[in-house]
Amino acid sequence: MAPVISAASLARTFQTKRGPVQAVRGIDLTVHEGEILGFLGPNGAGKTTTLRMLTTLLAPTGGTATVAGHDLATDPAGVRRSCGYVAQSGGVDGQIGVREELVTQGRLYRLTRTQALARAEELARDLDLTDLLDRRTATLSGGQRRRLDIAMALTHRPKVLFLDEPTTGLDPGSRADLWDLIRGLRDEHGTTVFLTTHYLDEADALSDRLVIVDKGVVVADGTPSALKLRYGGSIDASLQDTFLAITGRGPAPVDAAPVAV
Amino acid sequence: MLLQDTALIYGRYLRQSLRSRAALLFGLLMPLLYLLFFGPLLTGLPLGGRGSSWQLLVPGLLLQLGLFGASFAGFAIIIEKGQGVVERMRVTPVSRLALLLGRVLRDATVFVFQAVLLVLAAVAMGLRAPLGGVLIGFAFVALLTVSLGSLSYALAMKVSTPQQFAPVINAMTMPSMLLSGLMLPMSLAPAWLDVLSHVMPFRYLVDAVRDAYVGSYATAHMLYGVLVALGLTVIAVTVGTRVFRTAGA
Ligand SMILES: Nc1ncnc2c1ncn2[C@@H]1O[C@H](COP(=O)(O)OP(=O)(O)OP(=O)(O)O)[C@@H](O)[C@H]1O
Numbered sequence: 001m002a003p004v005i006s007a008a009s010l011a012r013t014f015q016t017k018r019g020p021v022q023a024v025r026g027i028d029l030t031v032h033e034g035e036i037l038g039f040l041g042p043n044g045a046g047k048t049t050t051l052r053m054l055t056t057l058l059a060p061t062g063g064t065a066t067v068a069g070h071d072l073a074t075d076p077a078g079v080r081r082s083c084g085y086v087a088q089s090g091g092v093d094g095q096i097g098v099r100e101e102l103v104t105q106g107r108l109y110r111l112t113r114t115q116a117l118a119r120a121e122e123l124a125r126d127l128d129l130t131d132l133l134d135r136r137t138a139t140l141s142g143g144q145r146r147r148l149d150i151a152m153a154l155t156h157r158p159k160v161l162f163l164d165e166p167t168t169g170l171d172p173g174s175r176a177d178l179w180d181l182i183r184g185l186r187d188e189h190g191t192t193v194f195l196t197t198h199y200l201d202e203a204d205a206l207s208d209r210l211v212i213v214d215k216g217v218v219v220a221d222g223t224p225s226a227l228k229l230r231y232g233g234s235i236d237a238s239l240q241d242t243f244l245a246i247t248g249r250g251p252a253p254v255d256a257a258p259v260a261v
Numbered sequence: 262m263l264l265q266d267t268a269l270i271y272g273r274y275l276r277q278s279l280r281s282r283a284a285l286l287f288g289l290l291m292p293l294l295y296l297l298f299f300g301p302l303l304t305g306l307p308l309g310g311r312g313s314s315w316q317l318l319v320p321g322l323l324l325q326l327g328l329f330g331a332s333f334a335g336f337a338i339i340i341e342k343g344q345g346v347v348e349r350m351r352v353t354p355v356s357r358l359a360l361l362l363g364r365v366l367r368d369a370t371v372f373v374f375q376a377v378l379l380v381l382a383a384v385a386m387g388l389r390a391p392l393g394g395v396l397i398g399f400a401f402v403a404l405l406t407v408s409l410g411s412l413s414y415a416l417a418m419k420v421s422t423p424q425q426f427a428p429v430i431n432a433m434t435m436p437s438m439l440l441s442g443l444m445l446p447m448s449l450a451p452a453w454l455d456v457l458s459h460v461m462p463f464r465y466l467v468d469a470v471r472d473a474y475v476g477s478y479a480t481a482h483m484l485y486g487v488l489v490a491l492g493l494t495v496i497a498v499t500v501g502t503r504v505f506r507t508a509g510a
């Protein structure tokens with residue numbers, strides 16, 4: 001399979017008043033077409049910063065990357081045409097109606113007015129937003145808003161979809177619906193999905209492969225079971241223990257703590 | 262592409278302005294209060310200009326409207342950044358320049374609309390000025406809003422909270438207003454103040470509009486006013502575009 005994302009030593013240092021902050025120190029990774037990649041790491045590990053670089057929002061201070069064959073540095077327009085992005089904070093204006101946001105998004109992707117209207121209806125149907133089209137986005141529930149954010153990011157049928165903590169704040173039912181949606185995108189359209197999450201059960205259930213970052217570098221990379229075997233001690237280890245062992249944020253020796261009786 | 266994108270962004274923000282009628286008129290409050298309660302004080306004073314005191318005051322109030330209105334325009338973008346709207350637009354192929362131009366052209370529309378209302382109120386108070394001069398005045402309001410709006414949006418893209426933004430703007434607007442002779446002509450000022458006021462770009466704008474309001478169009482004031490207004494616009498839009506292109510710290 002051809003890599004659809006590849007990054008080499010991708011880095012970003014922020015200059016702040018209190019000196020430089022090395023948010024991302026050097027990320028090397030490859031994502032294959034049609035893969036669902038779980039990008040994990042503790043708070044502040046550099047996940048959002050990496051996503052913002054891969055989506056052209058933030059210029060890297062080091063390293064290179066290509067997305068869908070387009071180089072970040074030399075062809076940002078190509079990258080923008082091929083990827084969709086849902087930020088941690090979402091991205092709709094509360095005072096604007098759902099339909100208007102969807103149509104504007106279509107127009108930003110250079111659809112004609114008629115095409116944009118039709119695409120808005122289509123996306124609303126696919127993401128179960130049809131009854132909400134005439135509501136202001138501020139009146140949507142958290143789950144409905146997430147679906148709208150994703151609909152916006154799918155406007156141009158991107159090859160790669162970047163989702164930053166898409167299920168944070170959702171109830172279990174809405175999370176399960178979102179998982180189905182993400183799997184559906186991959187199965188039906190071959191979309192590559194690059195997502196971050198702090199829910200390890202979600203990463204386990206949804207991802208084909210995990211990349212774990214800590215302090216701005218990749219510290220582990222593999223399928224959930226391979227990582228469990230390697231770092232958690234056995235294939236039956238919980239991803240929680242595996243994660244803690246990898247990031248060194250707690251004890252996870254397999255046979256350490258005796259169970260209290 | 263650029264035109265189409267600019268029209269799209271312009272439409273989005275113009276609809277936003279039309280949704281909140283209060284915001285559409287709010288900027289008028291301060292100049293209108295000056296017109297009603299300060300203007301009448303000047304009618305009998307020897308101000309040294311040609312024409313009536315209204316022909317001196319109204320050009321100043323028009324530029325005050327643009328100065329305060331456009332300088333604070335960036336507030337909106339700080340809120341939008343928090344909602345993620347700015348980044349959502351910046352991942353699309355939309356022209357970066359259009360993201361700026363659509364907004365500042367919306368601002369120019371809103372402030373010229375307010376300027377029209379202000380002039381109508383001034384006519385009711387006793388202003389008489391040639392139509393050509395009044396139209397030139399609106400053109401200056403438009404250029405001033407485009408330039409100050411661009412700078413305001415550029416600053417707003419750079420800071421992360423309103424608390425970092427407001428003090429800078431406050432520190433700029435009040436001295437600008439006082440030092441440009443917007444309220445009373447600088448010809449009344451002692452020499453040092455008159456000299457100092459020439460450092461302020463707005464001084465040239467208000468002198469030009471005052472000439473226009475008494476029907477003198479081919480003057481040195483007008484030439485300098487046009488050059489300064491256009492120069493300011495070019496510089497501000499260039500700065501704004503650079504920031505919008507690279508923003509994302
Ligand atoms: N604009 C910025 N200026 C300065 N420092 C920044 C900026 N953006 C991020 N950082 C810093 O970079 C580091 C990585 O941040 P980032 O948002 O990428 O982490 P994250 O992995 O997404 O964390 P979380 O799980 O909490 O969302 C943090 O230390 C953060 O404070």
Ligand SMILES: [Mg+2]
Nearest residue numbers: 047048049088
């Ligand atoms: Mg994050």
